[in-house]
Amino acid sequence: MFKKLSMVVVATFLALGAVPAHAYTSTTLDTRIAPEKAMFEEVDLTNYEMVYKSGLLSFYFKHGRDVILILNNKTGEYFTTGLDIPFADEEVEGETLEAGLNKTFTGIANSLITIEYFGKETIKRISSAGAKDASATFKMTSNNEALYSITFEKLAIQIDVEIVFLEDGLTFNIPAENITGDGKNRLASILIAPFLGAAGGMEEHYNETEEDYDDPVYKYMTPGYIFVPDGSGALIRFEQNETEFYEYVGDVYGADPSTQTYHTQTLNQAVPTHNVTMPVFGIAHGDNQKAFVAYADSGAEYMQIIARPQANMNIEYYWAYPRFEYNVNYFKVYNKKGDGFFTQLEQIQDFDVSMTYKFLYGNGDTHPADYVGMALTYRDHLINTGKLSDNTSDNTNEDIPIRLDFVMADAKSSIIGNTEVLVTSAEDVDNILNDFASDGITNINSGIIGWQHKGESLSRADEVSFSGGKQQEFADLISKWNNQSIDISLSRDFTTINKEATTYYNVATRHINGLYPEVDHTYILPHNVPVNSFSYAHPLVSTEWIKSLFSEVPGSSFTLKTTLVSSYKDGLVEYSLTDAINEYQTLFNLSEDIDLNFENPNMYLWNVTSRFLQTPIGHSRHIFQTDAVPFLQMVLGGNAYSPYINFSFYSSSDILRMIDYNLYPTFILSKEPAHLLQDTNLADYYSTEIDIYKDMVDTVYNQINDVLSQVKGYQWIDREVLSEGVIQNTYVNELGNHKKITINYTDEIFNNVSPLSAQVEEDE
Numbered sequence: 001m002f003k004k005l006s007m008v009v010v011a012t013f014l015a016l017g018a019v020p021a022h023a024y025t026s027t028t029l030d031t032r033i034a035p036e037k038a039m040f041e042e043v044d045l046t047n048y049e050m051v052y053k054s055g056l057l058s059f060y061f062k063h064g065r066d067v068i069l070i071l072n073n074k075t076g077e078y079f080t081t082g083l084d085i086p087f088a089d090e091e092v093e094g095e096t097l098e099a100g101l102n103k104t105f106t107g108i109a110n111s112l113i114t115i116e117y118f119g120k121e122t123i124k125r126i127s128s129a130g131a132k133d134a135s136a137t138f139k140m141t142s143n144n145e146a147l148y149s150i151t152f153e154k155l156a157i158q159i160d161v162e163i164v165f166l167e168d169g170l171t172f173n174i175p176a177e178n179i180t181g182d183g184k185n186r187l188a189s190i191l192i193a194p195f196l197g198a199a200g201g202m203e204e205h206y207n208e209t210e211e212d213y214d215d216p217v218y219k220y221m222t223p224g225y226i227f228v229p230d231g232s233g234a235l236i237r238f239e240q241n242e243t244e245f246y247e248y249v250g251d252v253y254g255a256d257p258s259t260q261t262y263h264t265q266t267l268n269q270a271v272p273t274h275n276v277t278m279p280v281f282g283i284a285h286g287d288n289q290k291a292f293v294a295y296a297d298s299g300a301e302y303m304q305i306i307a308r309p310q311a312n313m314n315i316e317y318y319w320a321y322p323r324f325e326y327n328v329n330y331f332k333v334y335n336k337k338g339d340g341f342f343t344q345l346e347q348i349q350d351f352d353v354s355m356t357y358k359f360l361y362g363n364g365d366t367h368p369a370d371y372v373g374m375a376l377t378y379r380d381h382l383i384n385t386g387k388l389s390d391n392t393s394d395n396t397n398e399d400i401p402i403r404l405d406f407v408m409a410d411a412k413s414s415i416i417g418n419t420e421v422l423v424t425s426a427e428d429v430d431n432i433l434n435d436f437a438s439d440g441i442t443n444i445n446s447g448i449i450g451w452q453h454k455g456e457s458l459s460r461a462d463e464v465s466f467s468g469g470k471q472q473e474f475a476d477l478i479s480k481w482n483n484q485s486i487d488i489s490l491s492r493d494f495t496t497i498n499k500e501a502t503t504y505y506n507v508a509t510r511h512i513n514g515l516y517p518e519v520d521h522t523y524i525l526p527h528n529v530p531v532n533s534f535s536y537a538h539p540l541v542s543t544e545w546i547k548s549l550f551s552e553v554p555g556s557s558f559t560l561k562t563t564l565v566s567s568y569k570d571g572l573v574e575y576s577l578t579d580a581i582n583e584y585q586t587l588f589n590l591s592e593d594i595d596l597n598f599e600n601p602n603m604y605l606w607n608v609t610s611r612f613l614q615t616p617i618g619h620s621r622h623i624f625q626t627d628a629v630p631f632l633q634m635v636l637g638g639n640a641y642s643p644y645i646n647f648s649f650y651s652s653s654d655i656l657r658m659i660d661y662n663l664y665p666t667f668i669l670s671k672e673p674a675h676l677l678q679d680t681n682l683a684d685y686y687s688t689e690i691d692i693y694k695d696m697v698d699t700v701y702n703q704i705n706d707v708l709s710q711v712k713g714y715q716w717i718d719r720e721v722l723s724e725g726v727i728q729n730t731y732v733n734e735l736g737n738h739k740k741i742t743i744n745y746t747d748e749i750f751n752n753v754s755p756l757s758a759q760v761e762e763d764e
Contacts, residue, residue, distance in 0.1 A: 230620050491559035588608040
């Protein structure tokens with residue numbers, strides 16, 4: 001029970017002169033109140049065979065429909081891996097019938113495994129159960145392991161799925177060698193249990209008077225949602241839709257530029273979507289009643305997370321699943337004019353799949369059955385497997401850190417050649433840090449962008465050169481502030497390249513069609529910038545450049561940007577995504593004496609990341625996404641930094657959002673006015689001048705620090721929506737002491753919490 005022994009109130013942030021207080025209106029970037037309590041049917045175990053029982057769960061299998069039922073031994077609540085509905089030849093007249101699913105989708109709705117394969121002109125689907133040209137067997141191979149073998153006779157594809165039953169879930173393993181048969185190279189993808197946790201649907205009831213079936217009606221829509229790792233995290237609530245929506249497709253670790261349909265891409269002014277940085281999703285039913293979280297331990301780099309809202313593909317269900325991609329359709333160019341044809345890889349990708357589902361319940365046996373419980377469960381897993389460090393600080397008395405990045409130089413086009421534009425020097429950085437230290441802000445870390453000769457866009461990644469000062473000036477700057485516990489890192493993108501800075505030959509990766517993948521930025525950059533077309537360095541080249549940076553430039557802290565990309569030769573994979581991940585992990589694991597700062601890194605880099613920079617807030621704003629949640633921030637558990645605040649992210653609500661999401665503030669600054677960069681590739685940094693932002697940095701930092709410093713060293717364990725626009729986050733330290741932060745986004749007082757403010761309450 002919480003007692004208000006000490007309390008800190010953060011005042012309304014109107015002193016910034018930002019957006020004034022106004023009536024609170026919830027948007028899809030907020031978190032709504034938890035779903036209503038759901039009603040569940042009692043379990044029917046007719047024709048099910050128990051195959052394994054743990055202390056928490058019992059697992060049953062139904063042959064023919066190939067459905068696994070997962071039953072909570074205490075609560076009686078259950079999930080099924082499929083809908084468990086009759087196939088056409090099993091339907092009995094007079095019984096209620098499923099409506100809206102044809103034969104193919106009835107098979108998908110029941111089956112553990114569905115594959116997509118290349119037909120003559122389109123990708124087609126066939127499932128492990130109910131299909132004429134497929135057969136499957138299920139047999140236990142040990143106390144808690146089973147082998148599920150599927151033969152797709154017509155396609156000549158055999159897939160053996162190894163299933164492991166756990167105390168609180170189950171794992172599907174598909175090693176690469178378990179996919180066999182003469183037709184396996186036609187395989188496009190594997191979908192695992194696509195209707196596990198599905199909600200909605202339609203049915204037909206028999207009218208005895210008319211001796212016929214009435215028109216289809218909607219089934220009970222279970223309150224709940226799908227969680228997808230889009231940005232910080234997004235919920236897709238189960239609601240009756242009036243409109244047909246497209247599906248959500250999340251490419252885990254980002255889409256591979258080398259396997260896109262075309263080797264050239266064009267960016268436009270549309271709002272960019274967020275990359276998926278972690279291979280996890282989940283579904284919750286009811287208000288903390290039952291849920292599951294699903295994550296990949298192998299094959300994530302070839303994984304997509306698919307979430308389909310009701311009415312997508314004319315299917316009246318909400319459903320979500322992992323899709324593992326083995327082959328792609330791409331445009332093969334055969335002459336300089338760009339003529340070509342569509343084809344596929346001659347050999348499918350070679351990777352193992354391991355997909356685990358953990359089931360959550362609201363009775364205290366597991367983490368909560370909601371997105372919070374999903375995040376905490378996934379965090380526990382990553383820590384236990386060494387993929388994430390438990391970076392909760394032991395020191396609860398320090399101020400929080402602030403990130404102050406500095407933009408130094410870039411190039412612009414001139415009458416003859418290009419001209420370097422310098423907006424910050426090494427001396428300027430020193431003076432600005434002195435000013436903040438004099439104000440009492442000392443827990444600072446910084447990154448320097450555009451520090452090389454020719455600036456950010458035209459400098460060579462493999463050359464050590466400096467702009468804004470000599471190498472010794474940079475060494476002295478870094479050393480001076482390092483002695484005062486202020487970290488300064490040099491920032492560099494080692495994957496994105498352009499022809500103005502380096503040759504592509506023996507440097508750039510290659511698309512499946514043998515050409516260099518290129519991205520045209522013309523429509524999002526100012527006119528006449530020095531470069532508007534970019535490609536990607538081969539992973540082996542990138543890592544060599546990074547090694548060179550580590551050994552030749554001053555400092556022991558670096559800020560890195562990377563893009564996961566593969567490379568191909570003669571239509572075959574020459575360097576896979578898995579190879580690239582292994583190369584990066586090997587390099588960075590050998591760099592223990594170096595602090596590595598990454599911008600929104602993918603999960604495979606988390607165990608070596610010292611600071612998580614540019615952590616997204618919110619989602620990609622797909623129309624069917626109903627809520628934004630700090631799932632990513634809860635998984636990371638701290639040491640994460642906000643996007644740049646000076647780019648219209650400094651209203652009262654924005655500052656509260658950083659407190660709510662437990663993010664440390666970040667600014668990007670320059671000595672000279674930012675308009676000097678308007679003709680460079682850094683034109684997006686349109687407002688950075690220190691004279692404009694000095695007071696704002698002080699004010700924003702102090703407001704956030706007043707609250708978050710009180711939970712520094714605490715673990716974030718819960719987040720609850722108390723009322724529309726009012727959030728309460730709960731933290732606990734190693735001694736079991738709890739603190740709660742209540743964030744009031746509204747313009748009205750809530751339980752003594754002032755409008756547009758945050759308040760900390762401490763237990764005994």
